[in-house]
Structures are given as C-alpha cells and as structure tokens.
Amino acid sequence: MKIICVGRNYADHAKELGNEIPDEPVIFMKPKSALLQSHTPFYYPEFTNELHYECELVLRVCKNGKYIQERHASNYYNGITVGIDFTARDIQDELKKKGLPWEKAKAFDNSAALGKFIDITPEFNPKNVNFCLYKNKELVQQGNSGQMIFSFDSIVEHISNYFSLNIGDLIFTGTPAGVGECVVGDELEGFIEEKKLLSLEVK
Ligand code: MG
Numbered sequence: 674m675k676i677i678c679v680g681r682n683y684a685d686h687a688k689e690l691g692n693e694i695p696d697e698p699v700i701f702m703k704p705k706s707a708l709l710q711s712h713t714p715f716y717y718p719e720f721t722n723e724l725h726y727e728c729e730l731v732l733r734v735c736k737n738g739k740y741i742q743e744r745h746a747s748n749y750y751n752g753i754t755v756g757i758d759f760t761a762r763d764i765q766d767e768l769k770k771k772g773l774p775w776e777k778a779k780a781f782d783n784s785a786a787l788g789k790f791i792d793i794t795p796e797f798n799p800k801n802v803n804f805c806l807y808k809n810k811e812l813v814q815q816g817n818s819g820q821m822i823f824s825f826d827s828i829v830e831h832i833s834n835y836f837s838l839n840i841g842d843l844i845f846t847g848t849p850a851g852v853g854e855c856v857v858g859d860e861l862e863g864f865i866e867e868k869k870l871l872s873l874e875v876k
Contacts, residue, residue, distance in 0.1 A: 674705050675703075675843075677700060679699060681699045682698065683820055685820075686852065689852070698828055700831070707781065707785040709786040709873075711787070711789075714876045715759075715874070717876065718781055724760070724761060724762070724855055724875075726813075726855050727759070728804065729848045730865075731754050731755065731844065731846065734838050734840060734843070735751040737840055739833050741830055741838070743829070746827075747825070747826055753793055753865065754787060754789060755788045755871050756787045756845055758785065758848060761779075761781070762778070764777050764778040789871070799826070802818040803866055805864050806861060807861070808859055810862075832844070856875065859874070860873070
C-alpha cells in the first residue's frame, strides 16, 4: 500500500505559499508508516517547530491499474474521505530553498491522518464535493472539489503513467487555502458536507 499526494492543486493555496500554479500535477508520496491508524493518538513531532495541517479529499483505490485513461479513471476508486497531510513547514521551507526532496517534511510517521470512508455511489458527483476542517471548533479550511486544478480523474490518469495503482492505495488530492499551524492540545475535525469523518487531537 502506498500514499500518493498531489501538491498545489488549488490555486488559492498555491498562492498563499507563494508557489506558481503548476501546469501538470505535483506528485509526492508517503510510505505506509506515514498512515496514522484510527484511534491512535497523533503526537507532535519533535523535529519541527511549525507543524501545519492540510485538509484534503482522499480517494481509496479499488482496482489495480497502469496507464489508466481519464475516461475510465472513476472505475479505479470507490471511497472518499477527508485526510490531513501533516507538514513540518519549517523543514519543508529549508528543503525547498536547497532544492532537496520533501520527505522529511511530509512523509514522516503518522503524517497522513485519515477519516472514515464514504462509499462512492453512482449518484456521486466528483466535481461538487464540499469539505472543511475545524480547529478547536473554528472553521479554518473550506474547499470544493470543483476548485481543483486537476480533477480526480485527471490525477488518476497522470499518476498511473508513472506508478502502478494498487488496491488499497490512497490518493490525497491537495489542500485548499487556509493551511496553518497546529500545536499540542488542538482538536481537528474534518467534514465532507455535514458528515464528520475525522476527529483527532494533537498530543
Ligand atoms: Mg497537501
């Protein structure tokens, strides 16, 4: 199982971090050890002083494939939830400055928190999924899949040109604007529409 993540997939988020709007999906990965198991506490990592939350829609891959065409891509995922792509922003800024890979900032243990999945039904409209994140009961991030620069299906196509997709893989599809710091004691709650799917406390 692997976790594939898309960076800079919302224009307003790319801008808030001073990044250019990409002309093809920005892809990075997290290993299996990055997955925060449900009901496991999330501990503030000792190597950072600037931990950020990034709330994202996450797809669950249900079929093995490679070179998947966009028009067939929706057959390759069958569940959706919200997740948090935890980011050590101070480390990432240093690595970016030096032109180095991001893994230390993005792929550390438990850096991928996952909500409870909703099964995708035929009525599901992937172009209109509202999601949001509350920190300590205050709305901090709000997005709609229609704002994504690259749609779910074009992401699946693009990823599968480089990496085989396998059943159980997860795809984090990018974060909207509003990313910010979290500290010990913060409570994070993620929603799709009105359904609370994710809830965790930073310990
Ligand atoms: Mg992200």
